[in-house]
Amino acid sequence: MLSRHLIDLDDLSLSDLHSILQLAHEIRERPGDYFGACQNKILATLFYEPSTRTQMSFQTAMLRLGGQTIGFDNPLNSSVAKGENLKDTIKIVSGYADIIAVRNPQEGFAKAASLYSNCPIINAGDGGHLHPTQTLTDLTTLMEVKGDLHGLTIGMCGDLKNGRTVHSLIKTMCHFRSKFVLISTPELTVPQYIKDIMDASGCPYTELTTLEEAMPLLDVLYMTRIQRERFSSPEEYERQKNVYVLDKRKMALGRKELKVLHPLPRVDEIEPEVDDDRRAIYFDQAIYGMYARMSLIIHMLDEKNHYPVQFGKSYRAKCQNPRCVTQQERYLPSTFTDCGDMLICDYCDGRTLI
Amino acid sequence: MLSRHLIDLDDLSLSDLHSILQLAHEIRERPGDYFGACQNKILATLFYEPSTRTQMSFQTAMLRLGGQTIGFDNPLNSSVAKGENLKDTIKIVSGYADIIAVRNPQEGFAKAASLYSNCPIINAGDGGHLHPTQTLTDLTTLMEVKGDLHGLTIGMCGDLKNGRTVHSLIKTMCHFRSKFVLISTPELTVPQYIKDIMDASGCPYTELTTLEEAMPLLDVLYMTRIQRERFSSPEEYERQKNVYVLDKRKMALGRKELKVLHPLPRVDEIEPEVDDDRRAIYFDQAIYGMYARMSLIIHMLDEKNHYPVQFGKSYRAKCQNPRCVTQQERYLPSTFTDCGDMLICDYCDGRTLI
Amino acid sequence: MLSRHLIDLDDLSLSDLHSILQLAHEIRERPGDYFGACQNKILATLFYEPSTRTQMSFQTAMLRLGGQTIGFDNPLNSSVAKGENLKDTIKIVSGYADIIAVRNPQEGFAKAASLYSNCPIINAGDGGHLHPTQTLTDLTTLMEVKGDLHGLTIGMCGDLKNGRTVHSLIKTMCHFRSKFVLISTPELTVPQYIKDIMDASGCPYTELTTLEEAMPLLDVLYMTRIQRERFSSPEEYERQKNVYVLDKRKMALGRKELKVLHPLPRVDEIEPEVDDDRRAIYFDQAIYGMYARMSLIIHMLDEKNHYPVQFGKSYRAKCQNPRCVTQQERYLPSTFTDCGDMLICDYCDGRTLI
Known part of the structure; x- marks a missing residue:
């Protein structure tokens, strides 16, 4: 069973992982059988920093399943330049699209996005943090x-x-x-x-x-x-x-x-x-990466496979990592996992001494 | 009945408006019935200034009707940077596409576009002027x-x-x-x-x-x-x-x-x-905006619904509004609506004393 | 019979040319018959310099055949900005797409691309050199x-x-x-x-x-x-x-x-x-250009029509043309056609005295 969102590869159980690799294999063997698997579905690729390769891989994966894509690859062209926050962008785009792949240099951005999204979020890279x-x-x-x-x-x-x-x-x-x-x-x-x-x-x-x-x-x-x-x-x-x-x-x-x-x-x-x-x-x-993404998209759009992302507890603390998404998006709930004398930020995995 | 183009919401009669709102409602109730309503049709989104939200809303609307989209969101990447005028761009793109949504900071741009287009024009914002x-x-x-x-x-x-x-x-x-x-x-x-x-x-x-x-x-x-x-x-x-x-x-x-x-x-x-x-x-x-645009696109592609945009009379005058499209596109016919001691520019609605 | 790639119009025999013009005519007469001709196929438009007109013409051509498109029009947004070479880009994109249209200011870029591509390459302009x-x-x-x-x-x-x-x-x-x-x-x-x-x-x-x-x-x-x-x-x-x-x-x-x-x-x-x-x-x-490109894409995706691009012989020489693709892409094999006291570069057609 998959979580609703794919933020960290650790969100997947070994059985999830096997299921994705197995389907990737089947799609590669018989791609024609899967054309149409995502018909009438839309993938939004929200790339706040350019990564043509990764974006094209996602787009191709969706198109080869019969789906469609929207998105941007240039924050200067987006409403973000007008000062729009993560929450508003995700609220709205998740109303347009059926699944979102998001890339942003802020660590924890994709996990924060999962809090507000009406559709599954795929982490397509959040700075130097995760790239599942x-x-x-x-x-x-x-x-x-x-x-x-x-x-x-x-x-x-x-x-x-x-x-x-x-x-x-x-x-x-x-x-x-x-x-x-x-x-x-x-x-x-x-x-x-x-x-x-x-x-x-x-x-x-x-x-x-x-x-x-x-x-x-x-x-x-x-x-x-x-x-x-x-x-x-x-x-x-x-x-x-x-x-x-x-x-x-x-x-x-x-x-x-x-x-x-x-x-x-x-x-x-x-x-x-x-x-x-x-x-x-x-x-x-x-090219295998394209098949992996095709398989992932099919799994994530399957409603049976949706489980919530795990969050820890609320604290009055503030994450000390300067690249953490909570530095810019101030309204985000402050949640940490307690780890003895440390708090681990639920967004960026940054460690803060208590 | 709709005009061929949607430049100003005033172009719509109340009966047009009701028809659009009614269809938007029906699409929202049964979206599956309308997938395919615009099959083989292409929407061009010509965005001379960035507006990711509005552009994505139009793109999603067209894709969810089974249509396709082309376009740009960055004038620096377009032929415009080589000095191409509105007329040439619209003449050609309206040969590629079945319907065009255009956004431009010049007031009256969409109305000017309607003069040269072989397909319906939707005004997706012309500066501070109109945004129907x-x-x-x-x-x-x-x-x-x-x-x-x-x-x-x-x-x-x-x-x-x-x-x-x-x-x-x-x-x-x-x-x-x-x-x-x-x-x-x-x-x-x-x-x-x-x-x-x-x-x-x-x-x-x-x-x-x-x-x-x-x-x-x-x-x-x-x-x-x-x-x-x-x-x-x-x-x-x-x-x-x-x-x-x-x-x-x-x-x-x-x-x-x-x-x-x-x-x-x-x-x-x-x-x-x-x-x-x-x-x-x-x-x-x-999200309602997406359904509104789906309904609008269906109405505008229905050939029964096409009526010409109204223009006034030719005058030797020149519009005084510095943001009017006629300031840059010099070949545009100079037409105004006579309003007593004023001429109202047919493009930007700017007022010029006679 | 077509060559596998269209780099130079001289690659086409008169019979190829007639066949393309004839099909363009038929598509224009009965476009509905060709919707679906490229279903499940993807065109990549790799535009290293902006040319909205040409790119839109290719995109529209593919979409009107029922195919899909991916690509970029801005090298600053692409992996190229991270220093990726022609070979790696083409190797990978030709694994995603079924056909590629490439535009680049370096002379001979498209021909160089044809060396590494797993799918047909269309030269959509290589500087001042060719634009078939x-x-x-x-x-x-x-x-x-x-x-x-x-x-x-x-x-x-x-x-x-x-x-x-x-x-x-x-x-x-x-x-x-x-x-x-x-x-x-x-x-x-x-x-x-x-x-x-x-x-x-x-x-x-x-x-x-x-x-x-x-x-x-x-x-x-x-x-x-x-x-x-x-x-x-x-x-x-x-x-x-x-x-x-x-x-x-x-x-x-x-x-x-x-x-x-x-x-x-x-x-x-x-x-x-x-x-x-x-x-x-x-x-x-x-608009005729759009039909020409539709016809070309259909011909090039037809596997019967694939013939290799011609190259001359290897020499230890280096092309003297400062705009030649070989100036930047150093790993390209150095091949020329011997022409008496001259070597003609196989990429850019530049002439070098022996």
């Missing part, structure tokens, strides 16, 4: 190319500290007896709470500092970008930058069954020469 | 929530001097034995010509300066924004600003059957705490 | 209004040196025993290679410097714009500017069966007073 349909895309890709999610050895390379897609993928794959190989500079390895999750689920992990060491070990290599400014100094960047770039030479060290994923867009971290290697499947991954 | 589909939205809302337009006591609050939606709603409601309560600062009350219309139609009106006095009298409260710069001085603004803000305390003075409308977007003139009051129906109003 | 659907529009217009392309006397007026639509139309009409009348300042007449083509095909041409001399001779007048900066000096511009402006007086010198075309948008080169002359068909021309 990217993880669904990754999982669909693994399922389609590996046939089974269990027991894979997965290398994660790049900025593992700040990469939200990396964290989300690790958390989910911990349900499937994965082994993880974490490839990054020591400064950019995964946060402690992710290590705790791997430990708790009994999934072993190794930390390495070069791709060369990792390549022979992997069933899957998940590449991400390291931004120049993440390195400790310009000198360190110059010294390290090529260590985390995938090229033909490093690919030669990988197994025959290796699959290379990347959430795209890439910049320099994968050389174009790798594109012709059959193990490079990042372009296919984008 | 907002009034249709308001009327549909009143009809749906009150069941009858006759004999209502309607409060209008805010900037009644400059608010085009206020003027248009008063003019139309004068046909329905309304009583009006005008709530504003003395500087921002309705213009004399609107008072003349109320007098001529025998509709009584009262002018009040506070919401508190008005609340107990009203069947309907139509809230609008007062822009800070409309007050006579910053000191006056500080003193008055809260008088015209609707909050829980003022709502408590209202009747049980009161309905609060607002054309949206709001800024500060209605406190979010009012949203949860069942008498606040401004979010529903936006 | 404009020429298809012109040909469809001539066919529809004249009934036959053979033996026409065609006047071309304006900037004949730099006008890509002029060159493309002359090249194609050389197959149909045309006579050409070239009307321009001596500095702005057609390049020598176009004269060579007319000579080689046995099509006579006359060069004139005034519209007055030309008017009585013509079956067709193809007007284009002369940009102010193309004249040899500001004085020359002032002296000449009206010579190439079409007005009522010059129209009076034309034959009864004359047809006046213009690719639009126009600026000052045709007076609005000419629009009411029945021989002025430039607004109809835009």
Whole structure:
């Protein structure tokens, strides 16, 4: 059973997740059977920051199900420029549309939207916080190319500290007896709470500092970008930058069954020469993402599948995260989950000392 | 019978108006019956200034009738940036589309467009001049929530001097034995010509300066924004600003059957705490607007309903209104309605002394 | 038979061309028969520079065939702003869409796109280089209004040196025993290679410097714009500017069966007073363009019609044209057609001395 809204991939049970991946597979096998599945339905894509790729993926998914789309991709063209708040926009658009995909740089924006929406909300990215349909895309890709999610050895390379897609993928794959190989500079390895999750689920992990060491070990290599400014100094960047770039030479060290994923867009971290290697499947991954979104939309429009999003308790506190949606949208009810000496903001997951 | 184009709500007879409101009601009751009513038809939304709300409302209306949409919402992205005139744009787009909704800051733009269009034009706002589909939205809302337009006591609050939606709603409601309560600062009350219309139609009106006095009298409260710069001085603004803000305390003075409308977007003139009051129906109003537009599109595409827009006579005069469409589009025929010692511009209704 | 992609009108054989014009005619006669011809198909319009007219024409064409559209018209809103290259964008969008129309100011962009696309590419303009659907529009217009392309006397007026639509139309009409009348300042007449083509095909041409001399001779007048900066000096511009402006007086010198075309948008080169002359068909021309694009889309989606685009040989050379797509997209294979002491770039047709 799905929650009414998809804000965080953790909202899904494993059984929900299997159901979505299974339907994505069936749609890919027989797309013609699903043309018309969303006839007379409208998807609104409210993109407060541009992300052509993600927006097109949602739009294509809806159109290939026989539905229609409305929306915007430019806040300067929207009523937002006239100072309209989240609540009013969502109240009204959820009266026009049957389902909404929302992207906004404020953390917790999609969850706040779910409070006021008359239709299901899909979180299409809320700043650096959550981006569940990217993880669904990754999982669909693994399922389609590996046939089974269990027991894979997965290398994660790049900025593992700040990469939200990396964290989300690790958390989910911990349900499937994965082994993880974490490839990054020591400064950019995964946060402690992710290590705790791997430990708790009994999934072993190794930390390495070069791709060369990792390549022979992997069933899957998940590449991400390291931004120049993440390195400790310009000198360190110059010294390290090529260590985390995938090229033909490093690919030669990988197994025959290796699959290379990347959430795209890439910049320099994968050389174009790798594109012709059959193990490079990042372009296919984008297409699997369309099937994942088709499946998700069908699930969310099925009224049987609707469950409320969970909120904690009201507190007189104020979230301290400067990127939290509550900073701008002052009327939002102040709710937190109590966690000992901390309050965890229900919107952005920011932690505030009591 | 409708005119071919909807430029001004005055183009509609009362019988036209009833027919549109009636169909809006039927569509809302049985939307499935009307899916397909505009199949194979295309609506172009030409928005020379951004208005996401209005544009989405038109797009959704057309999509829910089984039609399709094209258009733009950003003049910088359009051929207009290359210097194309109104005539050429309309000539061509009216060859692509079956019906056009046009919004432009120049007063009289939509009427000028009607001269060159091969398909019906809907005025979706021409500067501060006319915005007939907002009034249709308001009327549909009143009809749906009150069941009858006759004999209502309607409060209008805010900037009644400059608010085009206020003027248009008063003019139309004068046909329905309304009583009006005008709530504003003395500087921002309705213009004399609107008072003349109320007098001529025998509709009584009262002018009040506070919401508190008005609340107990009203069947309907139509809230609008007062822009800070409309007050006579910053000191006056500080003193008055809260008088015209609707909050829980003022709502408590209202009747049980009161309905609060607002054309949206709001800024500060209605406190979010009012949203949860069942008498606040401004979010529903936006949805009624979609049904109003669905009904309007069906009527306008029905070829039986097409009548020409009225124009006056050619004069060698030039309209003096700096915001008139004739200032920029020099090739437009110069036509006016003779009104004693005045010429009234057929595009913008601006008055020029002879 | 069509090539898989339409990059250059020269990719089409005369038989392809006839087939497209014939189908455009049939669609115009019985549009209802073709609604549904592209059901379940998606056209992506990737417009890296704004061209509302052309984009709307493509979108309308697809929608009137029962298909759907996705796309963008503003590179600042796209992933391109994050530095994504042509290859990645095309790889992914060609997985979402069934056919792509691409416009980009870089010369050779569409041809480069064809290297990576999983679906047919239509060149909707690559800088000053090629714009084949404009020429298809012109040909469809001539066919529809004249009934036959053979033996026409065609006047071309304006900037004949730099006008890509002029060159493309002359090249194609050389197959149909045309006579050409070239009307321009001596500095702005057609390049020598176009004269060579007319000579080689046995099509006579006359060069004139005034519209007055030309008017009585013509079956067709193809007007284009002369940009102010193309004249040899500001004085020359002032002296000449009206010579190439079409007005009522010059129209009076034309034959009864004359047809006046213009690719639009126009600026000052045709007076609005000419629009009411029945021989002025430039607004109809835009609508014929929609039928031409409908026909083209149907042909290109027909899998029987797919042939590869031709490329020359790999060289270690680099194209010298600063507007060539290879300047920015460095990974593109460097291929040229050897032409004696020259290499002709396969993307932009730029010439490089060996």
